[in-house]
Amino acid sequence: MASANSTKISWRLQEFEAHSSSVSCLSLGQSSGRLLATGGEDCRVNIWAVSKANCIMSLTGHKSPVECVQFNMSEEQVVAGSQSGSIRVWDLEAAKILRTLMGHKANITSLGFHPYGEFLASSSMDTNIKLWDVRRKAYVFKYMGHTEAVRSLVFSPDGKWLASASDDCTIKLWDLNLGKTITEFKSHSGPVNILQFHPNEYLLASGSSDRTVKLWDLEKFTMIGSMEGNTSAVRCVSFSPDGTCLFSGGTDSLRVFGWEPDRCLDVVTVGWGKVSDLAVCNQQLIGVSHQLSSVSSYVVDLKRVKKSGGSVIKGIIQDYQPLTEPKEPKGAALRKSYDRPTTTCSSQRVKQRSDSERRSPEAQDRHLSDSSQGVGAFPAPPEDETILAIGRQLRDMTSLFPDKLQAPPLASSTPVQRVEPTVVSSSKHPAPSAGDPAAPRPPPAQPRVTTAKTKPLPKVILSSRNEPIGLNMDDYLLTSPNNRPGALSDDEVLSQMRKGHDTMCVMLSRRNMNLETVLGVWNRQGVKSAMDAAVSMNDLSIVVDLLNILNLQPSLWKLDVCTTVLPQVDKLLQSKYESYIQTGCTSLKLIMKHFWGLISDTLRATPSVGVDITREERHQKCRACCKQLKNLSNIVKNKATQVGRHGSTFIELQLLLAPLDDSL
Numbered sequence: 001m002a003s004a005n006s007t008k009i010s011w012r013l014q015e016f017e018a019h020s021s022s023v024s025c026l027s028l029g030q031s032s033g034r035l036l037a038t039g040g041e042d043c044r045v046n047i048w049a050v051s052k053a054n055c056i057m058s059l060t061g062h063k064s065p066v067e068c069v070q071f072n073m074s075e076e077q078v079v080a081g082s083q084s085g086s087i088r089v090w091d092l093e094a095a096k097i098l099r100t101l102m103g104h105k106a107n108i109t110s111l112g113f114h115p116y117g118e119f120l121a122s123s124s125m126d127t128n129i130k131l132w133d134v135r136r137k138a139y140v141f142k143y144m145g146h147t148e149a150v151r152s153l154v155f156s157p158d159g160k161w162l163a164s165a166s167d168d169c170t171i172k173l174w175d176l177n178l179g180k181t182i183t184e185f186k187s188h189s190g191p192v193n194i195l196q197f198h199p200n201e202y203l204l205a206s207g208s209s210d211r212t213v214k215l216w217d218l219e220k221f222t223m224i225g226s227m228e229g230n231t232s233a234v235r236c237v238s239f240s241p242d243g244t245c246l247f248s249g250g251t252d253s254l255r256v257f258g259w260e261p262d263r264c265l266d267v268v269t270v271g272w273g274k275v276s277d278l279a280v281c282n283q284q285l286i287g288v289s290h291q292l293s294s295v296s297s298y299v300v301d302l303k304r305v306k307k308s309g310g311s312v313i314k315g316i317i318q319d320y321q322p323l324t325e326p327k328e329p330k331g332a333a334l335r336k337s338y339d340r341p342t343t344t345c346s347s348q349r350v351k352q353r354s355d356s357e358r359r360s361p362e363a364q365d366r367h368l369s370d371s372s373q374g375v376g377a378f379p380a381p382p383e384d385e386t387i388l389a390i391g392r393q394l395r396d397m398t399s400l401f402p403d404k405l406q407a408p409p410l411a412s413s414t415p416v417q418r419v420e421p422t423v424v425s426s427s428k429h430p431a432p433s434a435g436d437p438a439a440p441r442p443p444p445a446q447p448r449v450t451t452a453k454t455k456p457l458p459k460v461i462l463s464s465r466n467e468p469i470g471l472n473m474d475d476y477l478l479t480s481p482n483n484r485p486g487a488l489s490d491d492e493v494l495s496q497m498r499k500g501h502d503t504m505c506v507m508l509s510r511r512n513m514n515l516e517t518v519l520g521v522w523n524r525q526g527v528k529s530a531m532d533a534a535v536s537m538n539d540l541s542i543v544v545d546l547l548n549i550l551n552l553q554p555s556l557w558k559l560d561v562c563t564t565v566l567p568q569v570d571k572l573l574q575s576k577y578e579s580y581i582q583t584g585c586t587s588l589k590l591i592m593k594h595f596w597g598l599i600s601d602t603l604r605a606t607p608s609v610g611v612d613i614t615r616e617e618r619h620q621k622c623r624a625c626c627k628q629l630k631n632l633s634n635i636v637k638n639k640a641t642q643v644g645r646h647g648s649t650f651i652e653l654q655l656l657l658a659p660l661d662d663s664l
Contacts, residue, residue, distance in 0.1 A: 008380045009304045010254070010270045013051050013286075013297040019044060023290035025068050026276050029075040033281030036288060037078050038295055039066030045080045047092065050286060050297055051378060061088050061097050072113040079120060081108020087122055089134055101132055103139055112153035112162070121162055123150035129164055131176070141179050145172055148613070152195045158338040161218075163204055165192035167613065171206055173218070183221045187214060190620065196237045196246075201335045205246055207234030213248045215259050219336050225259040229267075231536045231564075236287070238278040245307045249275040249287060251529055252521060253536045254300055256307055266306035269536060271517060272298045273525050282377040291524055299378050514542050527556050531564045540575070543568050544583050551586045554594060559621050562591050566628035573635050588632060591625075599625050 018026075019040030028050070029035035036048040045059040045066055064084040071078050077098065079089045085104035088097055106125035113120055119140075120132045129143040129150060148167035155162055161182070162174040171185040171192055190210030197204055202218035213234055215225035227248070236249035245265060248255040251274055256266040272289045273296070279286045285300040514537050522530035527550070534542045547565065550556050565587055572584025602622040 007304075008301065010268055010298060010300045011381050012271065013299050013378055014053070015294055015296040016053060017293055018046055018048070018055075018290070018295040019293050022292050023295055024065055026288055026290055026295060027069045027071060028277045028279040028286060028288060029071045030279050031073060031075055033279035033284075033286050035071065035075050036295075036297070037069045037071060037080075038290070039069040039080050040293070041065040043082070045069055045078065045090070047078065048295075050288075057092070057095055059090050059095070059097075061090075061100070062086065068108045068111050070111040070113060073115050077113070079111050079113065081111055081122060081124075083107050085124055085126075087111070087120075087132075089120070099134055099137065101137060101139070103130060104128070109149050110151055110153045110164075112155055114155050114159055115157060116159045121153045121155070123153055123164065125149050127166075129153065129162075129174075131162070141176075143172075143174055143179070143181075145181055145184075146170065148191075151191065151193050154195045154197060156197050156338065157199060163195050163197070165195045165206060167191040169208070169210075171195065171204070171216070173204075173221075185214075185216055185221075185223065187223050187226070188212065190233070193233065193235055194237050196239060198239055199241065199243050200337050201243065202337070203335065205237045205239065207237045207248060209233040211250075213237060213246065213255075213257060215246070217335070225257075225262045227255075227257040227259070227262050227264065229264050230255060232532045236275055236278045238280060238285070240302075240307065241280055247278060247280075247285060249278050250532075251275075251525075251536075252533045254285065254287070254305075256305055258308065265308065267536070267538075268300055268305060269517070269533075270298050270300060271520065272296060273521065273529065284377045286378075299380075301377075301380065511539070511541065514539060515545060518542060518546060528558065528560050528564065531561055535564060535568060540568070540571060540580065544572070544580055547572075547583050547587050551583065551590060554590055557590060557594060559595060559598065559618065559625070562595055563621050563624050563628075566591070566625060566632065570628070570632060570635065573632065592629075595625070596629075598622070599629075 018038045019042050021041040023038055023040050025039040027037050029037075034050050036050050038046045038048065040046070043060070043062045043065060045062075047056045047059070049056060059078070059080075062080065062082045064082045064086075066080045067083050068081040069078065070080075076092055077089055078092060079087060081087045081104075085102070085106055085108060087101040087104070087108060089099040089101070090096065091098045101120075101122075104122065104124035104126060108122060108124055110123045111120065112122075118134045120134055121129060122132065123129045127144070127146045127148060127150065129146075130139040131141040131143070132139045143162075143164075146164065146166040146168055150164050150166045152165040153162065160176060162176055164172045164174065166172075169186065169188045169190060169192060171188075173182040173184075174180070175182050185206070188206065188208040188210055190208045192206050192208045194207040195204060203224075204216040204218055206214050206216070208214070211228065211230040211233060213227040213230070214223055215227075216222070217224045227246075230248060230250045231253065232251035234248055234250055236247075238247045238249075239245075240247065244258075246257045246259070248257060249272075252269060252271055254268040254270055255264055256268075257263070258265050270287065272287045273291060275287045275289045275298075277288050280302070283302050285302055285305075287298045287300065289296050289298075514534075517537075518530050518534050521533040531543075531546060531550075534546045547568075550561075550565075569584045569588050569591075572580045573588075575581055575584070599622040602619055603626060
């Protein structure tokens with residue numbers, strides 16, 4: 001009950017050492033959201049109750065590192081595929097190997113249990129998909145067609161179809177009865193990492209390394225939505241239990257999407273790094289990730305997440321604008337739904353549990369996770385008292401000046417702009433402006449204020465300025481207080497100055513928290529992930545702070561860092577702040593100096609024979625960088641025509657970018 005009033009949207013639930021060596025894969029039980037399986041290079045599969053510190057059971061049998069792991073629908077079985085291509089199925093009730101399946105000749109890349117029958121689908125680096133009857137040791141069907149590794153396999157809710165996603169950027173839909181492809185989707189421009197069927201309707205969601213989530217109509221076999229805005233590869237997708245929205249998991253962030261029309265409903269920054277799996281239970285979303293030998297779990301409170309309404313991405317749809325009605329009234333209502341069988345051939349397997357059926361202490365411990373469902377959601381940790389105190393100060397200030405003072409955004413980009421003073425003729429004391437935290441008193445009714453307001457602002461705000469832009473500081477000095485009936489006393493002046501100070505502290509405290517988050521990501525996952533986290537915060541000042549560090553250490557730059565930084569350089573070059581422009585120019589110079597040769601040579605190289613995944617990934621990154629550099633070249637050409645101290649900087653950049661005119 002102590003956390004009932006918590007304002008946290010997301011928090012880390014636990015972090016623990018899961019294996020004696022690196023963790024290579026993990027999976028959540030989708031039915032309960034309370035069971036976790038991990039596979040490691042130590043060749044073991046470990047089973048955990050989410051939020052519990054101790055391992056429920058450790059399953060052995062594989063002779064090579066475990067590459068993929070998955071629960072069945074009832075969470076009574078777990079399957080794991082190894083680096084050698086072997087597959088083992090364990091019965092968790094009896095804690096023993098149920099079946100060993102041999103047939104793949106390379107690493108197992110994905111696994112999926114049939115929702116009703118005793119069937120299992122598997123794929124491998126050999127690009128083949130096999131359908132196994134768990135009751136036998138041989139596969140019953142082999143599906144071929146992908147040209148690269150298959151990363152995700154998922155059965156439709158009615159068990160009639162199998163969908164597969166591959167590094168070849170395609171999605172295939174297979175008819176299990178006919179044993180052939182129904183259709184193929186090719187709209188993604190990068191490897192497709194994850195698939196998820198809608199729980200009720202004929203819809204399929206896909207997440208890709210091209211940073212998009214796409215939605216496919218399985219009646220018309222057409223794409224009905226493409227949701228963009230992700231700052232990193234989409235690693236996980238999950239429909240809400242009622243099917244009204246779609247959750248998308250990327251590096252350190254969760255996005256909530258709606259469709260028909262496409263819109264981003266909410267963005268939640270979560271420190272989970274490269275999330276590997278999602279599950280929804282008790283109005284909470286559980287996300288899990290792994291780093292070296294440790295596993296971390298995170299919770300997002302879905303009651304505090306926006307799951308309907310306007311958009312917050314790219315200005316497609318704003319909250320204050322009504323949603324345009326689709327051509328069909330809530331088109332999904334007219335879409336076909338799955339017909340699930342009323343009885344299944346696995347009725348004996350999905351049996352009612354009783355104490356007599358729990359044949360091992362490990363199995364008894366395993367059911368603790370089931371009983372935890374009745375306890376309720378995971379409680380949020382106690383609030384940070386410092387942030388609570390700042391919040392209370394902010395609420396107190398708002399209550400004192402409800403008409404004038406508004407709470408600053410939690411992640412406000414700096415430099416902070418100040419609000420110009422207002423001419424006041426009344427003897428009453430007006431409230432100070434939240435945008436002007438340093439103002440000790442309101443200005444007197446003087447014509448010079450009007451002059452200051454009408455003075456045009458400079459196009460570029462110099463980094464060397466020593467006074468606020470758009471303000472006349474003389475208006476804020478105490479002048480002949482005895483001769484002015486509306487003048488403030490010294491105590492009142494100090495009081496208002498302190499209130500402005502509190503407002504600035506809120507902004508800077510939030511900025512400091514964001515920087516600490518980025519630093520934590522850097523320490524755990526490196527520069528690229530740190531830059532992705534900074535970009536996801538939608539605060540350009542955080543990006544500038546990080547770039548200023550990277551610009552001093554060129555050795556930290558990598559090609560994948562460039563793909564993240566270049567879109568931000570676009571924003572910096574067009575900023576009105578000189579300090580932002582300088583940072584963007586320095587970053588662009590470094591990229592051209594250290595990476596243009598690599599980009600140009602890679603794009604001009606003749607195609608290789610055979611499949612070279614590393615080469616193709618590098619080629620894709622170079623192509624993206626080249627496209628962005630060409631856009632920046634046009635911006636620099638326009639900026640080079642500016643007069644004054646910035647003209648020479650952009651002219652230098654224009655010369656540096658000249659090779660782009662002759663590029664591919």
